[in-house]
Amino acid sequence: MLPEYLMKHWINILYIMTQNKEELKKRYSLLPDEDLLRIAMKDSADLTPEAFHVMTKELERRKLKDSVASAIDAQLRCLSSEELSCYCEIIQKQPCPNCGKNQLKLNAILVSHVISLVFITFSETKLSIACPACLQESNKDANLKTWLFGLWGIGIFDTIKSLSLNYKMAKYIGSETPTPVLENFVQDNIGKIEAYKDKSEDLQFLIKHAKASRLTV
Numbered sequence: 001m002l003p004e005y006l007m008k009h010w011i012n013i014l015y016i017m018t019q020n021k022e023e024l025k026k027r028y029s030l031l032p033d034e035d036l037l038r039i040a041m042k043d044s045a046d047l048t049p050e051a052f053h054v055m056t057k058e059l060e061r062r063k064l065k066d067s068v069a070s071a072i073d074a075q076l077r078c079l080s081s082e083e084l085s086c087y088c089e090i091i092q093k094q095p096c097p098n099c100g101k102n103q104l105k106l107n108a109i110l111v112s113h114v115i116s117l118v119f120i121t122f123s124e125t126k127l128s129i130a131c132p133a134c135l136q137e138s139n140k141d142a143n144l145k146t147w148l149f150g151l152w153g154i155g156i157f158d159t160i161k162s163l164s165l166n167y168k169m170a171k172y173i174g175s176e177t178p179t180p181v182l183e184n185f186v187q188d189n190i191g192k193i194e195a196y197k198d199k200s201e202d203l204q205f206l207i208k209h210a211k212a213s214r215l216t217v
């Protein structure tokens with residue numbers, strides 16, 4: 001399987017390079033079902049009209065179109081704020097992927113930490129979707145790790161950035177309103193959420209492996 005960042009645009013790049021619809025058809029026909037469905041559920045809105053047409057024909061040929069039709073529609077539709085709230089609600093009603101509890105609504109924050117060793121600095125910012133208690137814990141852990149290991153050497157600049165992001169994120173913890181981070185995640189994954197809305201196991205997988213496309217809010 002191709003890495004996701006390559007997968008996202010390679011069909012379009014190929015079309016631009018070849019301008020050959022037959023070649024495009026051939027390439028789509030060689031994709032495994034899994035990759036074809038992934039493009040349909042996540043990247044339909046980014047495809048050129050030609051690539052979109054070839055992709056839908058290939059889905060029809062494999063009798064896969066019905067299973068992703070609503071996911072494609074969701075991506076191509078301009079979402080109203082009510083629709084966005086409904087999709088956020090689908091995620092928020094899931095049990096917490098970390099502790100398994102489902103009394104409180106899930107939400108999303110960015111969690112950032114820095115580890116610094118004299119001239120080497122390692123910093124990481126990731127997306128966390130969980131219940132308020134688990135979000136609180138990951139926010140605290142990241143801050144503690146950064147205070148202990150980030151301040152050394154040149155890491156001080158990243159440390160300030162990281163701590164201020166965590167401080168900003170801490171204000172969202174406990175709120176039932178979807179955070180901007182959750183709204184971004186939902187918009188990026190609208191096709192998948194539509195396809196998985198009645199499949200709790202697939203939604204849990206999506207939440208657990210959530211990646212942020214934007215590391216600022």
Ligand SMILES: [Zn+2]
Pocket residue numbers: 096097098099100101130131132133134135
């Ligand atoms: Zn939890």
